[in-house]
Amino acid sequence: MAEYLSPRVNSARLPNFVGKTVRLPCKVVSFNGPNAIVEASDGGQTTIVLSAGSDIQDTFVEVVGTVVDSTTIKMMVGVNMGDKLDLKLVNDTIEMMHDPRFQKIFFA
Structure with a gap:
C-alpha cells in the first residue's frame, strides 16, 4: 500500500x-467526558479521545487523528x-479507495 498522509478509513x-x-x-453517538463515541461509515463504533478545545457540534464529523488501537x-x-x-456512500x-485496483488513482 502506498504511503500517504491521512487516508480516509472506516472502523x-x-x-x-x-x-x-x-x-x-462518522456520526456522533454520544459524549463521555473527554471522549466521544462515534459510528463509522461501516457501522462500527469507535472511541475518539477528544483534543483540548474540540468544537464538535454537528451530527456528522470527520475526525483527523492518530490511531491508538x-x-x-x-x-x-x-x-x-x-x-x-450518506454514510453508506461514504463507506x-x-x-473503493483501498481497493488495490484503484489505489494509484487515490494515492498517487
Missing part, C-alpha cells in the same frame, strides 16, 4: 493504521460536516 480498517494519522468520517483514535482536528451525510467510497 474495520483501523487495525491496519495503528500509530498513523487517518481521517474517519483498533477501536480508538486520538483526535487532532474535528471537521463538522452538518446533519445530512463505499472508502472501500
Whole structure:
C-alpha cells in the first residue's frame, strides 16, 4: 500500500493504521467526558479521545487523528460536516479507495 498522509478509513480498517494519522468520517453517538463515541461509515463504533478545545457540534464529523488501537483514535482536528451525510456512500467510497485496483488513482 502506498504511503500517504491521512487516508480516509472506516472502523474495520483501523487495525491496519495503528500509530498513523487517518481521517474517519462518522456520526456522533454520544459524549463521555473527554471522549466521544462515534459510528463509522461501516457501522462500527469507535472511541475518539477528544483534543483540548474540540468544537464538535454537528451530527456528522470527520475526525483527523492518530490511531491508538483498533477501536480508538486520538483526535487532532474535528471537521463538522452538518446533519445530512450518506454514510453508506461514504463507506463505499472508502472501500473503493483501498481497493488495490484503484489505489494509484487515490494515492498517487
